[in-house]
Amino acid sequence: MVPIEYYLLLSSAIFCIGLFGVLTRRNALYFLMSVELMMNAAIINLVAFSFQVGNLTGQTFGLFVIALAAAEVAVGIGIILVLYRNFGDIDVMDANTMRW
């Protein structure tokens, strides 16, 4: 049986990779992928602790987080589409004003 510490280390590593992506990437698609990585790190934590305490609430909650991630991607892709239409690029640094 794999100790929970390994899952937590994996989750921390994935979270930090996602954080690095959020801090460095300017392409909105990579940005979105990095946010997804951070969210997946949270899901790994939920599932790991669900097994640790022997309660299925964590796994069920993980399913909801996956559904929320799907909703987030749907809206995110729409925003990226509008970003490209308005600025001709999907550089997140271009949209520095709230102009229409």
Place this chain on the structure above:
Amino acid sequence: MTDGSRSRSSLAPGLAAVALFGVLAAAILGSAGGFGEPAGFPAGESVVHNIGYALFDIDLGEIAAEGFLAAFLIIALALDVALDAAIYLAKREDGGSIVSALTDGGRDIVDGDIHTVGDDPTANTVDRDVDTDPDNGGTH
């Protein structure tokens, strides 16, 4: 396209991410053994079935879990809202008329009528109200 064109130095964010990982790893490994043995799930019990019971708040599961029926319905609404938002964001305006992301078989919907792309909208407009009265000559 961007990226690859990273004008900012990625050294500081990289160091910050590595430092955060170091802190987290130290905290996790520092508490090693503090978590104890995992309780796990009963052998022979289907986890998937029990997740289904938890999702629909049915008291048939052998593994402990809370009921998530309300959350299930709320997340269904959230996904629906996200779908609508994505469609709204995807539509664009061409010359004052809204071109929707949703089309009918590849035909644009303009002012509630359907017309073939590239054709004269007035000539190829398909009337959407269908006359089913046989006295009036049937459908058109």
